[in-house]
């Protein structure tokens with residue numbers, strides 16, 4: 569049994585994976601369906617296929633929000649669908665394709681799913697810079713580049729419902745994970761904060777249509793990123809070593825300190841490198857590519 573499908577708007581549904589509480593999207597109207605990061609386990613992907621078929625629709629396209637393994641397992645299940653991704657996706661997969669294959673294999677092994685075909689990162693049919701629109705009935709699904717969590721990170725916005733599918737941002741269960749740059753992440757949040765957002769779907773965690781909660785998630789993540797950037801910038805300006813910088817900036821407050829013990833540390837290291845600090849060896853989120861079953 570897959571998870572239930574919750575209807576968000578007349579044309580949009582969400583269902584949640586048992587893995588990392590990852591949210592999968594189904595956008596459906598007039599016999600056409602578009603999916604967004606549609607599930608992780610074979611059971612979940614089958615449930616999406618059954619749901620779409622029960623609504624008399626064909627899957628026309630799949631949006632891949634970014635090239636982290638837990639967002640990439642859908643296209644193989646729907647081979648006729650056109651895959652949409654950011655232009656930056658190609659570079660990430662070119663550099664880290666082997667890491668993605670290894671991470672999926674490690675997760676499948678740990679999850680007790682032997683015998684599946686070897687994972688191959690999806691090859692997008694449509695890659696775009698800045699933004700692109702998918703037309704679904706009378707509506708327009710805007711896909712927008714939203715760098716910060718990853719260099720190829722994409723969000724989806726549908727203006728009539730004020731629906732923002734935020735990818736791996738604005739979560740109630742994860743702190744910001746800056747696998748790209750702090751500058752990009754802050755610019756992205758500033759840009760998105762000016763949208764009329766009435767329904768917020770994070771890549772992982774709880775969907776909300778509470779205006780106070782939506783505003784609070786923006787403000788909390790923006791405050792954290794700004795405080796981290798300021799702390800690390802001062803340390804680098806003082807000529808602090810990476811270890812000294814980690815000590816100083818460990819004091820920056822963040823949510824869920826027990827959930828992802830490495831995330832805050834790697835964010836500090838990431839900022840240190842970004843701001844010109846001399847880091848010894850591989851630091852920051854580059855370590856995540858070396859970790860089996862990591863990333864989200």
Ligand SMILES: [Zn+2]
Pocket residue numbers: 634636717718736863864
């Ligand atoms: Zn991610």
